[in-house]
Amino acid sequence: MLKLLALGPFQAFHDHSPLDLGGQRQQAVLARLLVARGRAVPVSVLIDELWPGDPPAQALSTIQGYVSRLRRALEPDRAPREEAEVLVSASPGYALRTEAENVDTWLFESLVRSDQGDDAAVVWERMNQALALWRGPALAEFADLQWAAAEAMRLDELRLLAIEHRADAALRLGRAPAAIPDLEAHASAHPLREEAWRLLALALYRAGRQGDALGALRRARDLLREELGLDPGTTLQRLERDILAQAAHLDAPAPSAPPAGARTLRGSTLRVVVADDQALVRTGLRVIMESEPDLELVGEAEDGEQAIAVIRRTRPDLVLMDISMPRLDGLAAARRVLSDAAPPKVIMMTTFGTDDNLYAALRAGVSGFVLKTSAPEQLIAAIRAAAAGDALIDPAVTTRLIAAFTGRSDPATPPGLNGLSDGDLDLVKLVARGLTNGQVAETLAMPEEVVGTAITSVLDRLGLLDRAQLVVLAYESGLVSPRV
Secondary structure (H helix, E strand, O other), X not given: OEOOOOOOOOOOOOOOOOOOOXXXXXXXXHHHHHHOOOOOEEHHHHHHHHOOOOOOOOHHHHHHHHHHHHHHHHOXXXXXXXXXXXXXXXXXXXXXXXXXXXXXHHHHHHHHHOOOOOOHHHHHHHHHHXXXXXXXXXXXXXXXXXXXXXXXXXXXXXHHHHHHHHHHHHHHOOOHHHHXXXXXXXXXXXXXXXXXXXXXXXXXXXXXXXXXXXHHHHHHHHHHHXXXXXXXXXXXXXXXXXXXXXXXXXXXXXXXXXXXXXXXXXXXXXXXXXXXXXXXXXXXXXXXXXXXOOEEEEEEEOOHHHHHHHHHHHOOOEEEEEOXXXXXXXXXXXXXXXXXXXXXXXXXXEOOOOHHHHHHHHHHOOOEEEEOOOOHHHHHHHHHHHHOOOOOEOHHHHHHHHHOOOOOOOOOOOHHHOOOOHHHHHHHHHHHOOOOHHHHXXXXXXXXXXXXXXXXHHHHHHOOOOHHHHHHHHHHOOOOOOOO
């Protein structure tokens, strides 16, 4: 699918190799047509919005050239004189015509806005599917263009609605304790959203924490008065009265079973796919996993194309992917796998000398790297760490990556990390240096469970898919530098 919800440039339509969509202005044409959701965008509007106030004399022919190249990229098999079916001419301009499920942003909005009915399990599944499409700040590549900034704000509001719909479903399914950490982070990041405070207070109450629930409502009242000079709305006021009265309708329903198809990694078998063009490597990994009762090798592949087919057929929990393979390399294959809904964790297997590819893999959202020369126990530990969402960047690889970045001495809060507290920044620094949750917990004298919750909260506030992307952001922003 085309990635408008991505940290990096557009990548591909669903089920196709990454596309060459040209430079940033050419990509901006495609993005603007995607934002129009099938409606025609006049050429004059494209010109005004791509070159605000100062279009070049040849702007019209430039736009036509962009459209021509985009058509070749989007429909490579179309005959030269055959009518375009995706990027079409629609007087007085152009339009993008395709099914909603072929574009992440369209599918995302469709899932969030769909009529959910009263089935909490259905809502939970749909919101998880929608949020899994979110790869980072929307339209970040075009943030200086007014139309893109407005669309990014609209999409981010939909993301917040999806988070709240999912939390409400969790409460209706009897999963209040599990919802509390995410709701704490959500309310802290968006303190003027009364629905966030309502859900948090209700979750705390249903978890047997009546005092904390009332405390959350008091925090909401203080913040609203301080920031807006307003009292909470009637919904929060009524909830406070009901909590004080221990109203029966606030009682939690019985906990439900996890949704069908949900992955429960702890205490169950981890299903793994191995993709490597060397038979000896595949055999070695097969032998290693056969000795571990909680690991199941469910598929093997010799190249990137085979890997994608095997992964989509077997739906594993985790993939070990060689970064260099014939036909389609591991990096391109990983990008396509990670573009699917509810993708598996992907670990890249590598040797030294491919720092650029490793960096690109981190940006794509892989869970980390292992060296092919690692000892068997290190490989097993890496698989389990990635499946649990823990750190998975081999310290030796991390050292090489750090050397590729230039940092700042004693930087102020980097722009990409604005809004994080000093404690959050300390946490990010430790994660960026390759420490596991256990090592971070020991360093900061915190329970390991609290560390995991805090990292999840930081990822959510920054709109990141995986902690590996947090590592990239820490280096790019100068929070961690080669001199540290």
